[in-house]
Every structure is written in C-alpha cells, then in structure tokens.
Amino acid sequence: MASHAKRLAHEAMLLALALICAYLEFLFPLSLGIPGIKLGLANLVIVYALYADGAGVALRVSLCRVLLSALLFGNLSMGLYSLAGAMASLLVMIGLYRRPYFSLWGVSLAGGAVHNIAQVLLAACISGTPQILYYLILLIPVGMFTGLLIAFLTFSVRRALYPARQTIGKGGSGG
Amino acid sequence: MKLRQGEYPRRGDALLAVALLLPVILLLVHFLMRANDEGAWAEVYSAGERIGIYALSEEREITVSANGYQNIIHFGGGQVMVVAADCPDQYCVRHAPASREGETIVCLPARLVVRVTAGEEGALDGIAR
Numbered sequence: 001m002a003s004h005a006k007r008l009a010h011e012a013m014l015l016a017l018a019l020i021c022a023y024l025e026f027l028f029p030l031s032l033g034i035p036g037i038k039l040g041l042a043n044l045v046i047v048y049a050l051y052a053d054g055a056g057v058a059l060r061v062s063l064c065r066v067l068l069s070a071l072l073f074g075n076l077s078m079g080l081y082s083l084a085g086a087m088a089s090l091l092v093m094i095g096l097y098r099r100p101y102f103s104l105w106g107v108s109l110a111g112g113a114v115h116n117i118a119q120v121l122l123a124a125c126i127s128g129t130p131q132i133l134y135y136l137i138l139l140i141p142v143g144m145f146t147g148l149l150i151a152f153l154t155f156s157v158r159r160a161l162y163p164a165r166q167t168i169g170k171g172g173s174g175g
Numbered sequence: 176m177k178l179r180q181g182e183y184p185r186r187g188d189a190l191l192a193v194a195l196l197l198p199v200i201l202l203l204v205h206f207l208m209r210a211n212d213e214g215a216w217a218e219v220y221s222a223g224e225r226i227g228i229y230a231l232s233e234e235r236e237i238t239v240s241a242n243g244y245q246n247i248i249h250f251g252g253g254q255v256m257v258v259a260a261d262c263p264d265q266y267c268v269r270h271a272p273a274s275r276e277g278e279t280i281v282c283l284p285a286r287l288v289v290r291v292t293a294g295e296e297g298a299l300d301g302i303a304r
C-alpha cells in the first residue's frame with residue numbers, strides 16, 4: 001500500500017501527462033478532413049491509469065484533466081462535450097475492464113466509440129436536430145479505430161514499464 | 176497476474192466490436208432509405224416567373240404552358256422529370272431525372288426551368304463550428 005504522499009504524487013504525474021497530451025493535440029490537431037475527429041491522446045493516460053491503478057485513480061485523473069483543459073485551452077461548450085464524452089467512455093470502460101472476457105483492446109475500443117456516441121447524443125439534444133445522429137455512421141467506426149490505437153499505445157507503454165511496475169504500487173480498486 | 180491477463184485480445188473484444196457496429200449499420204440503412212426523398216423540393220419557373228414549388232416525395236404531374244408550348248412535369252420518388260413536351264428539340268424530355276440539390280432541367284422553347292432545392296437541410300449549418 002503506497003503512502004498518501006506517494007499516491008498523490010503518482011496521480012498528479014498522471015494528470016500532468018494527460019494535460020500535456022491534451023495540449024499537444026490542441027497545438028497540432030490531427031485533422032483528417034472530417035470535423036470533430038481527433039485521436040484523444042489524453043485517453044492513453046486514462047486507459048493506462050485504469051489498468052495500472054484502478055477505477056478510482058482513472059476517474060479522478062480524467063475529471064481533473066477535462067476540467068483543467070477546458071479552463072486552459074477551451075471554452076464552456078467544449079468543456080461540456082469533453083466532459084460528456086470522457087465520463088461516458090470511462091464509465092463504460094470501468095464497467096468492462098474487470099470482466100475476464102474483455103481485454104484492454106476491447107475495453108479501449110468500446111471507450112473510444114462510446115466517447116463519440118455520448119458527444120453526438122449531447123449535440124443532438126442541445127441543437128434539437130436528431131439528424132445529427134447520422135454522423136454516428138462515421139464517428140462510431142472512427143472511435144473504435146482511435147480506441148484500438150490507444151490500446152496499442154497503452155499496451156506498448158505497459159510492456160515497456162513492466163519491470164518497473166511493482167514500484168508504482170499494486171493495482172486495485174484505487175481510492 | 177490479473178493485470179497481465181487483460182493485455183492480450185480476447186474473444187469478447189470481437190463481440191464488443193460487432194455490438195458497436197450494429198447501430199452503425201441500422202443508421203446507415205435508415206439514412207440510405209430516406210436520403211432520396213427527404214426535404215427535397217423542385218421549383219418550377221415558367222417565362223421567368225416562379226409558378227410553384229413541389230415536394231419530390233409526392234407523386235404528382237403538372238402541365239405548364241408558356242410561349243405556345245406545353246410541358247408535362249412529373250414529381251415523385253425523390254426526383255423530377257419532364258415526361259412530355261411539344262417543343263421541337265425535346266432536350267427537356269431526354270434530360271435525366273433530377274434529384275440532387277441544384278440540378279436543373281431547362282426547356283428553352285417553352286422558357287421553362289425546373290430546379291431542385293434542398294428543403295430543411297439548411298438547419299444543420301447553424302451549429303457547424
């Protein structure tokens with residue numbers, strides 16, 4: 001069991017990493033010609049935290065990341081969409097990640113898709129135009145693809161960190 | 176040990192992918208089915224004046240006469256076409272049915288213009304960032 005200070009430092013480091021990822025994407029948006037599509041690099045940190053440190057840590061880091069990045073380089077409406085996407089996606093991933101029939105790959109894939117689904121649903125509600133839902137035809141597969149990319153990155157990071165992982169603290173329910 | 180288990184793809188992952196692609200297919204089918212007859216209209220101009228606007232989703236046939244010629248215009252099934260005309264060149268009759276926004280069928284002798292316009296599509300532009 002890690003000490004309180006150690007845990008605080010660890011979570012703060014994850015938060016800083018997630019913020020940097022979000023900032024990088026804000027500086028160099030990976031535009032594929034389709035509006036509203038990005039990799040969601042910050043999710044790499046969240047997925048990593050979910051698997052390495054548990055649901056509590058992932059939830060706290062994700063919440064703080066969304067609030068801070070909306071304050072630092074966004075606006076209220078962006079923060080709202082960001083929050084809806086991040087929370088829906090994380091809740092689904094938390095629901096799935098402990099079940100033995102799903103791996104990191106499926107969990108991240110579902111997380112990416114649900115992120116986009118939540119945002120499109122919110123957009124349809126706010127604007128009152130259900131036709132926006134047709135955008136899901138594109139955004140669900142894109143979310144699945146970015147989710148797989150994130151899974152690949154998380155997999156690589158965890159494999160690289162594997163020998164050092166014992167020093168970080170045991171995975172558990174967090175909190 | 177529990178952590179390692181989650182790192183390699185498992186069978187449930189494919190299940191998740193299929194479950195997520197299901198709504199995509201449903202939406203796509205729905206989209207393709209109503210893409211043709213949603214909100215499209217045709218404006219009809221005769222001798223420079225607009226004489227009417229008709230929905231492309233409703234079966235309808237009108238006869239327009241001007242300049243000594245008659246054209247029979249058919250709307251329906253998401254498209255509009257000139258089915259008969261007594262003009263000498265018959266270009267309007269041979270023109271392919273128009274269904275997309277901006278497509279136009281013209282009959283010069285009869286001074287007739289049929290132009291497809293989008294219906295409520297414009298509503299989406301307001302929120303684009």
